[in-house]
Amino acid sequence: MISRLLVANRGEIARRVFASCRRLGIETVAVHSDADAGLPFVAEADHAVRLPGNAPADTYLRIDLLIEAARRSGADAVHPGYGFLSENADFARAVIDAGLTWVGPPPEAIEAMGDKVRAKEIAAAAGVPVLSAPDRPTETDLPLLVKASAGGGGRGMRVVRTLDRLDAEIEAARAEAKSAFGDGTVFVEPYVEAGRHVEVQVMADAAGVVAMGTRDCSVQRRHQKVVEEAPAPGLSPQTEAAMCEAAERLAEGIGYRGAGTVEFLHDPGADRFFFLEMNTRLQVEHPVTELVRGMDLVEAQLAVAEGRALPHDVPHRGGHAIEVRLYAEDATYVPQSGHLLTFDLPADGGFDLLGRSGVRVDSGFSSGDEVSTFYDAMLAKVMAWAPTREQAIRMLVGALERARIHGVTTNRDQLVDILGDPVFVAGEMTTTWLESRPISAESPSDSQASARTAVIAGALMLAADDAERRTVQQGIPAAWRNVVSQPQRTIFEGHEPVEWWGTRDGFVVDGVTVLGVSPTHARLESDGVTTETRGHMSSDAPGSPRELWVDGPLLSARLREVPRFTDPADAVASGSLLAPMPGTVVKVAVEAGTPVAAGDVVLVLEAMKMQHTVTAPHAGTVTEINVEPGAQVASGEVLAVVEEDA
Incomplete structure (x- = not known):
């Protein structure tokens, strides 16, 4: 009988296994990287063991660290979850050799199905129909699918529609599979378009x-x-x-x-x-x-x-x-x-x-x-x-x-x-x-009426927030003036400005009856229908541009405040290639001074176990390369500059 189970995984699947263990009276052990230390699965486990580092190759893919974690925590069984080492026969054997109960299939079965080429041969022998590609594909065999032999979750998979792209897509699939699963083996099979x-x-x-x-x-x-x-x-x-x-x-x-x-x-x-x-x-x-x-x-x-x-x-x-x-x-x-x-x-x-x-x-x-x-x-x-x-x-x-x-x-x-x-x-x-x-x-709020409701509610919530933050004249209504010359204006990116007045009796907006406003709520009536909205602001810095989320019935909007004045330092040069997400630079394909065509690969980023190419937006010359392989970059960071041809 299993008494203490270590889950060699993270996040949702670790919590899922823990839930069944709690019902069965089995103690639980979590392992976690540094980045995951504060997540719910760690807090919900009876015991937790730190795996130093963050990259999967340094943490959740380290068989030696996982076996040691089981030993140190007193676990007598290991559940692999999904992904990571869940289909790794060597890990299954290491668990069994350590005298622990392996909650999974026999290593031999994992090995048989883990090699997807061999798995197809076994399936065919069992009378199960399979797809197969020729050793030397031609145009008539297209499209083809490159797949990682140890893969899953779409990683290490590439569709090839022209033969000249086959080698490049095989290389990309190998790199992605190696990063995600520790095994860069890939194979090719016919791709069925409408299956x-x-x-x-x-x-x-x-x-x-x-x-x-x-x-x-x-x-x-x-x-x-x-x-x-x-x-x-x-x-x-x-x-x-x-x-x-x-x-x-x-x-x-x-x-x-x-x-x-x-x-x-x-x-x-x-x-x-x-x-x-x-x-x-x-x-x-x-x-x-x-x-x-x-x-x-x-x-x-x-x-x-x-x-x-x-x-x-x-x-x-x-x-x-x-x-x-x-x-x-x-x-x-x-x-x-x-x-x-x-x-x-x-x-x-x-x-x-x-x-x-x-x-x-x-x-x-x-x-x-x-x-x-x-x-x-x-x-x-x-x-x-x-x-x-x-x-x-x-x-x-x-x-x-x-x-x-x-x-x-x-x-x-x-x-x-x-x-x-x-x-x-x-x-x-x-x-x-x-x-x-x-x-x-579009979001559910993107019908014209609901979108406008969200924008008006957001503008009034910001005004109410400003009124609460001020340290003088706190008893005066928000934006109140003795002599009104013009309405106040709040502008969110991508939306028409909201014009409003602050009066003794509260806020006034044309076409809307304002029934109540706070920094986190707005109750508005339009055409006889009352809508209750809730808001959440992302910035606590007074005077800084804020981001606001507004929710209501069939209404969800993310609003970004447009600042009244723009800092010139925030501008970027024309042709700048910005990081689409935080990640790691895994490849720089060109050097400064290299001529490129529109769509040419300039850099490759890796984030969340997937690789993403950053390409030239137009034909021109690479004038700047600001990063090198291995560099960690933030979303919006300028990676390179491609100066457009005259």
């Missing part, structure tokens, strides 16, 4: 393997999943049964134990499917299966690790579950970092099976936490379980719209947009759908 990503959850013990139904994970950006649901919509019963049988055959053929996922590419036009890979671990999206099955998969993992038998008549609670991944990223999928001022997601539960239909939130962060640049950009998984798919969509949209997230840009509004798209509602999405459609960068 669906459907996977089967399996659980296995000594008595055999049981498939627990399908999940659809087709909504992806940059090969990373964004929306997942169970069961996969629109599959014929025959196809679903064939997928489950193929997954069971494959897992049984390698002597699998514990939780695993077999991933398939489904061609809806021909109603056929191909084996992609097997993930020998718990998936990020496992909760949607838990909700429709009514089974705690982490508890099942622990039972198998302890040598206990699983129920092979797996319950099926029914209904439909949908999960979205809430990322710290902007509308162009660039990861964001910073201080998470407010993180309030309405939920009926977290890390549990829910006793009735509702919303579950599995999060790695809380209000006040710092989102660093060292790890994945996912903040939380928000999921809804309801009797029907349509009800689950509506419930999930409502939860996202009511969320209050301040301090870091997220994809929340895009998730709402995706869930309401007719293609998604009809269940007709494919793996290329998301990146082929224009994703709205």
Whole structure:
């Protein structure tokens, strides 16, 4: 029996495993990097061990440090979570050799499926259809997909549409895979443009393997999943049964134990499917299966690790579950970092099976936490379980719209947009759908009326804040004048100015009745409808430009105050290439004095385990290079300057 479990991971998945351990009476041990020391998963563990440093290669990917942490903390078992070393056979062996219980499949099974080339051979031998690319591809074989053999989560994956880009994309995939997984091995396979990503959850013990139904994970950006649901919509019963049988055959053929996922590419036009890979671990999206099955998969993992038998008549609670991944990223999928001022997601539960239909939130962060640049950009998984798919969509949209997230840009509004798209509602999405459609960068407040309400509310909150801060004439109404010559003006970036007056009786704005204002609230009436809004300011420096988040019913806006006067020192030279995010410079492709064409790569940054290229905005000459490989840069920092040709 396991008495003290170390989770060799971080964030949301560490909290998820801890939640099951608490219910089972198992003590928990967290390991954490320096950047993660203040996060909730560390505080929730019974014991915690510091891994000095921040980079994954120095912390969560160090097998020796993790085994030593287990020894020092008195842990008798190790759960790998997902990502990092979760599919590393050497880590599994090291845990077992140290006399600890490994909560995962046998190292031999990890090894068999970890080499994705060998995994395809095993799948083919088991009668599972596979995709294969020729050794020397030609134009007729395009497009191709470069994939990391040890990869996952979209890292180390590149689509190649022209043969002249093949070598460069292979090199980029190798570098990204090496950074994320410690293994730069890649392979190439045909890329199916309009397929669906459907996977089967399996659980296995000594008595055999049981498939627990399908999940659809087709909504992806940059090969990373964004929306997942169970069961996969629109599959014929025959196809679903064939997928489950193929997954069971494959897992049984390698002597699998514990939780695993077999991933398939489904061609809806021909109603056929191909084996992609097997993930020998718990998936990020496992909760949607838990909700429709009514089974705690982490508890099942622990039972198998302890040598206990699983129920092979797996319950099926029914209904439909949908999960979205809430990322710290902007509308162009660039990861964001910073201080998470407010993180309030309405939920009926977290890390549990829910006793009735509702919303579950599995999060790695809380209000006040710092989102660093060292790890994945996912903040939380928000999921809804309801009797029907349509009800689950509506419930999930409502939860996202009511969320209050301040301090870091997220994809929340895009998730709402995706869930309401007719293609998604009809269940007709494919793996290329998301990146082929224009994703709205607008928030729920971007209808003309609600946007204006948010801007007016924000302007009045700033005025109320100014009035509270002043040290003289505190009894005088905000901006009050004996002789009024003109209204006060507040301007936010990208919005029309707000003109308002401060009177004895409060604020006056044309077309709006102001019922109440404070630095954190504004109650406005327009056309007979009263709207209650809440605000949160990011800056406490009096007189400095402020950033304000305004929330209300179907209303969420991030407002940046435009200062009355601009400091010339804030201006940057024309042609300056600015860092799109905080990160590390991994490559400088040119030198000062080098001529470049528009789109040529100038630098490569790495942030949150992903590589991002910084390209020349126009043809010209590189006149400045201000960084070198290994340098840490802040968002907005000038990296280089490309002077445009005359």
